[in-house]
Amino acid sequence: DVKVTQSSRYLVKRTGEKVFLECVQDMDHENMFWYRQDPGLGLRLIYFSYDVKMKEKGDIPEGYSVSREKKERFSLILESASTNQTSMYLCASSSGTENEKLFFGSGTQLSVL
Amino acid sequence: RKEVEQDPGPFNVPEGATVAFNCTYSNSASQSFFWYRQDCRKEPKLLMSVYSSGNEDGRFTAQLNRASQYISLLIRDSKLSDSATYLCVVNENNFNKFYFGSGTKLNVKP
Numbered sequence: 001d002v003k004v005t006q007s008s009r010y011l012v013k014r015t016g017e018k019v020f021l022e023c024v025q026d027m028d029h030e031n032m033f034w035y036r037q038d039p040g041l042g043l044r045l046i047y048f049s050y051d052v053k054m055k056e057k058g059d060i061p062e063g064y065s066v067s068r069e070k071k072e073r074f075s076l077i078l079e080s081a082s083t084n085q086t087s088m089y090l091c092a093s094s095s096g097t098e099n100e101k102l103f104f105g106s107g108t109q110l111s112v113l
Numbered sequence: 114r115k116e117v118e119q120d121p122g123p124f125n126v127p128e129g130a131t132v133a134f135n136c137t138y139s140n141s142a143s144q145s146f147f148w149y150r151q152d153c154r155k156e157p158k159l160l161m162s163v164y165s166s167g168n169e170d171g172r173f174t175a176q177l178n179r180a181s182q183y184i185s186l187l188i189r190d191s192k193l194s195d196s197a198t199y200l201c202v203v204n205e206n207n208f209n210k211f212y213f214g215s216g217t218k219l220n221v222k223p
Contacts, residue, residue: 031209042215043157043200050209090156094211099145102202102211104156 003027006091006105013112019078021108023091029103030096032074034058034066036087037107043090049074050096081112116140117203119214126221130191134217136201137183145204146177146184150197151216157200160186191221 007022025032033048035058045058047066055066063085067075074093078085091105119136126132138146146163161168163175163184174187184203188195201214 033211040215043213045211048209056209088154096209099162099204101145101147101159101162102157104158107154107156109154 004091004093004103004105006089006108008108009106011108011110013078013081013110015082015112017078017081017112019081019110019112021076021078021089021091021110023074023076023105024072025074025093025103026072027093027095027103028071029093030071031094032068033092033094033102034064034074034076035090035092036060037090038087046076081110083112086110086112115214116212117201117214119199119201119217121215121217123218123220126191126219128191128193128221128223130221131187131189132191132219133185133187134199134201134219135183135185136214136217137181138201138203138212139182140203140205141179141182143182143203143205146175147202147204148173148175148184148186149200149202151200152197157202160199188219191219193221193223195219196221 004025034046035043049055049068065077089108092102148160149157150160151157167176172189198216203212
């Protein structure tokens with residue numbers, strides 16, 4: 001089975017802190033994604049990466065950056081956390097082939113105080 | 114207009130009932146379709162892919178109607194454990210782009 005692992009299940013940070021969310025997948029997938037999920041808004045794409053060192057902005061990239069130095073690892077960085085970034089963050093990966101589905105990590109519930 | 118639309122529900126049904134959800138998508142070039150299940154405060158998990166010919170997995174049946182641009186999920190003999198939010202996911206002609214519906218909430222009651 002594909003395993004996508006997010007480093008923290010719950011995280012509490014203060015406004016202005018730099019926050020790192022880590023995600024690792026073990027299936028040699030080409031594509032990795034970061035989403036945030038908020039009540040009433042569904043899943044929204046922040047960034048995705050289709051190869052090492054390659055990244056593309058999703059629908060809501062403002063206030064975030066990403067890093068993909070190795071194929072299996074995709075990091076989301078909040079340069080200066082703000083209260084409106086309190087959310088559930090979901091990492092996902094896919095092989096990038098036709099009809100391939102998304103596999104999700106267990107999510108990180110981030111609270112910014 | 115949203116790429117993928119679902120009725121948010123909730124659908125409140127008794128155990129043993131049959132319930133169906135629909136999901137419409139706006140891009141006729143969409144290639145792949147999926148139903149995911151999401152429990153409260155958990156990650157979405159793949160329930161089933163949806164194929165052109167329709168497919169069945171136990172009590173669950175998924176169908177695709179390309180002409181009308183919708184997919185459906187039918188759950189027969191509902192169990193309490195089926196209570197969850199069901200997300201419709203569509204992948205367009207671009208393997209990096211997945212579009213999510215906002216989810217349909219199902220409550221199965223004793």
